[in-house]
Amino acid sequence: MSLSRKDCWMMRFDVLTIFPEIFDVVLGSSIIGRAREKGLITVKAWNIRDYTNDKHKKTDDYPYGGGSGLVMMAQPIYDAYEAVVRDLDYKPHFVYMSPQGKLLDQKLVEQLAAHKHIILLCGHYEGVDERVLEKLVDEEISIGDYVLTGGELPAMVLIDAVSRAIPGVLSNEESYADESHKNGLLEYPQYTRPYEFMGMKVPDILLSGHHANIEKWRRLKSLKRTRDKRPDLFEKFVLSEEDKKLLDADTDSRF
Numbered sequence: 001m002s003l004s005r006k007d008c009w010m011m012r013f014d015v016l017t018i019f020p021e022i023f024d025v026v027l028g029s030s031i032i033g034r035a036r037e038k039g040l041i042t043v044k045a046w047n048i049r050d051y052t053n054d055k056h057k058k059t060d061d062y063p064y065g066g067g068s069g070l071v072m073m074a075q076p077i078y079d080a081y082e083a084v085v086r087d088l089d090y091k092p093h094f095v096y097m098s099p100q101g102k103l104l105d106q107k108l109v110e111q112l113a114a115h116k117h118i119i120l121l122c123g124h125y126e127g128v129d130e131r132v133l134e135k136l137v138d139e140e141i142s143i144g145d146y147v148l149t150g151g152e153l154p155a156m157v158l159i160d161a162v163s164r165a166i167p168g169v170l171s172n173e174e175s176y177a178d179e180s181h182k183n184g185l186l187e188y189p190q191y192t193r194p195y196e197f198m199g200m201k202v203p204d205i206l207l208s209g210h211h212a213n214i215e216k217w218r219r220l221k222s223l224k225r226t227r228d229k230r231p232d233l234f235e236k237f238v239l240s241e242e243d244k245k246l247l248d249a250d251t252d253s254r255f
Contacts, residue, residue, distance in 0.1 A: 101140030
């Protein structure tokens, strides 16, 4: 079940984890904390250990076939999931945070923000029983090509990124539209007071009051920053005729 970004007014996140206590610490302040207070998003962490049938609260065991490490068991994860969806008349979008998943980028963030309800599974050890993936998971997502000790930090990164795409979470909708990666480019340079700091002055164009020229300057800086800092992104970006003219006319070698 999903909603368009325009119509979506509240996002629900449920996290299946063996470390539920860390989520409120990280996601209880700043922009995300305020969004939770306003009811724009809800975040609830469910302790997988509460649903294991093992008397010692174990959620992992040795892998069949041998090998190093431990594997998270299917039963406690499935029962925790059942507790989340027990009173629902729809299936939430189920995401497993995994180094084998597709890379989280701004396009994927936008797609995730269209869902009303997302369940995030945080793995540990050598991963989770494959039957969990086959039975429950809709997609696997990674935040980068490296390995972490668990899925909690990636889950919090995803929640933060997706929450910013929910209307009302940011105080100024334009600030979301102008952020790096939102339109495929890095954001232009930003300045605030004082006008001069350690001999460096704010570019005069920003004090000119000429909004059209300011927008052209910002567009040019955004294009150049992306070209010089992230050539991989720049290669994918489709330049408009106006973009090409801006770059061709530029004589400043600086960002």
